[in-house]
Amino acid sequence: QKEVEQNSGPLSVPEGAIASLNCTYSDRGSQSFFWYRQYSGKSPELIMFIYSNGDKEDGRFTAQLNKASQYVSLLIRDSQPSDSATYLCAVKRGGGNKLTFGTGTQLKVEL
Amino acid sequence: DVKVTQSSRYLVKRTGEKVFLECVQDMDHENMFWYRQDPGLGLRLIYFSYDVKMKEKGDIPEGYSVSREKKERFSLILESASTNQTSMYLCASSNSFDQPQHFGDGTRLSIL
Numbered sequence: 190q191k192e193v194e195q196n197s198g199p200l201s202v203p204e205g206a207i208a209s210l211n212c213t214y215s216d217r218g219s220q221s222f223f224w225y226r227q228y229s230g231k232s233p234e235l236i237m238f239i240y241s242n243g244d245k246e247d248g249r250f251t252a253q254l255n256k257a258s259q260y261v262s263l264l265i266r267d268s269q270p271s272d273s274a275t276y277l278c279a280v281k282r283g284g285g286n287k288l289t290f291g292t293g294t295q296l297k298v299e300l
Numbered sequence: 301d302v303k304v305t306q307s308s309r310y311l312v313k314r315t316g317e318k319v320f321l322e323c324v325q326d327m328d329h330e331n332m333f334w335y336r337q338d339p340g341l342g343l344r345l346i347y348f349s350y351d352v353k354m355k356e357k358g359d360i361p362e363g364y365s366v367s368r369e370k371k372e373r374f375s376l377i378l379e380s381a382s383t384n385q386t387s388m389y390l391c392a393s394s395n396s397f398d399q400p401q402h403f404g405d406g407t408r409l410s411i412l
Binding site: 220221223225231232233234235238240277279281285286287288290291292293 | 390
């Protein structure tokens with residue numbers, strides 16, 4: 190079992206819809222969770238991070254964390270074509286010093 | 301805004317060469333990281349540093365070394381480049397291990 194798993198996609202959603210990206214992790218000691226967006230040929234850029242169970246909202250983005258079920262999600266409301274990218278989930282173990290990245294989910298927002 | 305600058309966007313070298321990749325951050329961050337990113341394999345940690353002259357191996361350190369002589373600068377060294385080291389190399393920095401990492405633009409390295 191991979192430490193951090195994401196569906197590679199592509200996930201296709203129509204413009205204006207909600208995109209839901211999911212990430213599961215295997216280490217119950219994980220404490221910190223990060224979502225990055227990566228456009229083709231570019232480096233990852235941070236979208237959000239979350240440490241506590243529940244939801245965290247920032248503009249059109251909402252991160253949802255459920256530690257009991259070991260998953261973290263990213264919701265993108267009112268999806269735009271400019272949201273088309275690969276979304277990387279990264280997880281850090283409590284007390285650890287490294288991030289473990291998933292391989293990413295490719296999102297396509299169609300006109 | 302955090303600025304992480306990598307010295308080259310594209311680099312072509314030959315097998316057996318010693319290759320240096322440079323990374324500079326301007327936010328006085330304690331931690332710096334080197335990753336490589338390959339299709340289907342995702343981001344993999346090569347080395348990281350948590351203080352000047354302090355370093356730790358990541359998940360795939362073989363064939364690489366690092367140097368951190370100053371807080372703002374972290375160098376990745378390919379001791380004797382091989383074709384399987386052709387990859388995208390990404391440098392990142394963070395203020396603490398619990399804080400987000402911020403990435404440079406990456407160096408696409410080709411070893412011929």
